Amino acid sequence: MMLLSLLLLAVIVHGGDNEDAFQGPTSFHLIQISTFANSTWTQNQGSGWLDDLQIHGWDSDSGNAIFLKPWSKGNFSDEEVVELEEVFRVYFIEFTREVQDIVSQLQFEYPFVIQGIAGCELHSGKAIQSFLRAGFEGLDFMSIKNHSCVPEPEGGSMAQWFCVLITQYQGIWGIIDTLLSETCPRYLLGVLDAGKAELQRQVKPEAWLSSGPTPGPGRLLLVCHVSGFYPKPVRAMWMRGEQEQPGTQQGDIITNADWTWYLRVTLDVAAGEASFYLFIFSIIFPLF
Numbered sequence: 001m002m003l004l005s006l007l008l009l010a011v012i013v014h015g016g017d018n019e020d021a022f023q024g025p026t027s028f029h030l031i032q033i034s035t036f037a038n039s040t041w042t043q044n045q046g047s048g049w050l051d052d053l054q055i056h057g058w059d060s061d062s063g064n065a066i067f068l069k070p071w072s073k074g075n076f077s078d079e080e081v082v083e084l085e086e087v088f089r090v091y092f093i094e095f096t097r098e099v100q101d102i103v104s105q106l107q108f109e110y111p112f113v114i115q116g117i118a119g120c121e122l123h124s125g126k127a128i129q130s131f132l133r134a135g136f137e138g139l140d141f142m143s144i145k146n147h148s149c150v151p152e153p154e155g156g157s158m159a160q161w162f163c164v165l166i167t168q169y170q171g172i173w174g175i176i177d178t179l180l181s182e183t184c185p186r187y188l189l190g191v192l193d194a195g196k197a198e199l200q201r202q203v204k205p206e207a208w209l210s211s212g213p214t215p216g217p218g219r220l221l222l223v224c225h226v227s228g229f230y231p232k233p234v235r236a237m238w239m240r241g242e243q244e245q246p247g248t249q250q251g252d253i254i255t256n257a258d259w260t261w262y263l264r265v266t267l268d269v270a271a272g273e274a275s276f277y278l279f280i281f282s283i284i285f286p287l288f
């Protein structure tokens, strides 16, 4: 085990330029992943997210939402939540049946996966924009833009046909439109407020250094691990003197179970020069 005599500097900036400061998540979306294995076996997975933080699951056996946070219902009443659960329960059953029907009519091949994402996002100036996109086997299939069904080029003639069909079902179309343009914005504002204490909290990370697998003769891989920070937007780099090192490799920011984040940042250096390097990590906490 090699001892690294390195300096680590973690910079926690309070306030600063408030434009840059992260004020918490700004969007809510639902994700649907439906796997059709064969004519009798289908799995529907559902989840609800604020940006990349999960706040809802879906129990597909009982057809009930799972509220992962005490404030996941936002400011909606229990009655309204029960109504919405009923809408999604019926939706999953009907969706599965319709897709199975279409597959048998068009003699499609199993297995395949359908993915959907739908939600709304708060923009600066308080405008809220809704979105819905669906994909088939990992390719874009259709989306809703400005209250209209838009077939995606990758979806081919199937997507065009789908948009013509769905628009004819006025009842379903009306429900989708209301959920997107009325229910979602109202829910988003309510849940951001209900979860404010947790969504806008500030948590300082712990950091530690290690050396990675030797990149080659006479070389050393410096590894800095930073874990437990919240929120997610941070800056991390290896420096030598005043020089930011372009060879810095930043891994993906990975979620910890407690809604904090982990990051690993490496640099390949000459073995004898490890002590010249400095690690800088900065996170901007907004002033409230």
Ligand SMILES: *[C@@H]1O[C@H](CO)[C@@H](O)[C@H](O)[C@H]1NC(C)=O
Pocket: 037, 038, 039, 040, 041
């Ligand atoms: C359908 O797929 C499921 C899950 O892969 C499998 O367990 C089941 O045996 C399949 N049924 C038929 C009729 O192929």
Ligand SMILES: *[C@@H]1O[C@H](CO)[C@@H](O)[C@H](O)[C@H]1NC(C)=O
Pocket: 146
């Ligand atoms: C949205 O659709 C309406 C009519 O359905 C149209 O008048 C308007 O220009 C469209 N807006 C955009 C941004 O496409």
Ligand SMILES: *[C@@H]1O[C@H](CO)[C@@H](O)[C@H](O)[C@H]1NC(C)=O
Pocket: 075, 076, 077, 186, 187, 189, 190
């Ligand atoms: C929840 O909060 C939003 C935003 O403040 C508001 O528009 C809505 O009326 C509130 N109540 C319900 C039940 O949605």
